[in-house]
Amino acid sequence: MSISKPYLLFLGDVKDELAAKTAHGVLDWRPEWCLGQITLPGCKAHTTLSEMSLTDATEAGAKTMVIGCVNAGGVLPDHWIETIVDALNHGLDIAAGLHIELGSIPAIAEAAAKNNRKLHDLRFTDLTFPTGKGDKRSGKRLLTVGTDCSVGKKYSALALQKGLADRNISSDFCATGQTGILIAERGVAIDSVVSDFISGAAEHISPATKDDHWDVIEGQGALHHPSFASVSLGLLHGSQPDAFVVCHEPTRSTMRGVSAPIPSIQDVIDLTIQLGRLTNPDIRCVGLAINTMMLSENHAKNLIEELGEAHKLPATDPVRFGTDPIIDHICAEFKLV
Structure with a gap:
């Protein structure tokens, strides 16, 4: 583009x-x-x-x-x-x-x-996509998921891809929304794809690649969101992620645009693993990305520490405090160094 x-x-x-x-x-x-x-x-x-x-x-x-x-x-x-x-x-x-x-x-x-x-x-493409097949693809994939929409999935994916690249780990950012497409100058607006072909489109943007290469895929919507769960599910199945990061904005009580309550981080982890195993039985959560934009620095650091300990996972605000805790964990889990 x-x-x-x-x-x-x-x-x-x-x-x-x-x-x-x-x-x-x-x-x-x-x-x-x-x-x-x-x-x-x-x-x-x-x-x-x-x-x-x-x-x-x-x-x-x-x-x-x-x-x-x-x-x-x-x-x-x-x-x-x-x-x-x-x-x-x-x-x-x-x-x-x-x-x-x-x-x-x-x-x-x-x-x-x-x-x-x-x-x-940006939401329209001349490309056509097959239905998803779910066949195992070479390479590694990380997907950002969320407790809600607009919680930082794109920013987290961009920051995580940069964190991998800074350690000389082969990686690409895969855009799935209009802003990501503007930033990357490529990608597919996944919410404009007919529902039967969402997983196929996700397979298209994160194809088979070298075994040591990571595609970092921008998440969309939220599996618990009444409006957008269908897009999130198709993206999850087509992305076939080996790893996922849960993105969370801690000041909300209800999901954006609806009255449904925000799910817990653990609920999101459990549902993502349950549904993601359809196309990748080895899917696992590798960290929490906490959007602390609305919090003071001390409050943000204390909350991140508390959530990390509660879930036994590395936690950070990838934009405010960097991605090192999550990248360190990925390197250890997947023996990258």
């Missing part, structure tokens, strides 16, 4: 920072690609980038406006269309991870054609 850079990040008028996780993700992992942000009145999310008008952005060299925010269901609010059309008229390409194709909206399609601009639909 080739998207012209640098990016202007569009945050719309979303009501919290989690809704702008695409913008934050791209900025955090590819800051050199990001030039500025643009928001609409009432927006409650902000990055560390300067606010720019479309004119300012194009004069500064921006090439693509990335829709860096999402709504439930990946829909495009009608009142965002005007800004997207205006961006096209200013000579910018558009990249979005919506569940509808940008070109299906007449005003956007007409502006793109008139200005000879590209529309990048």
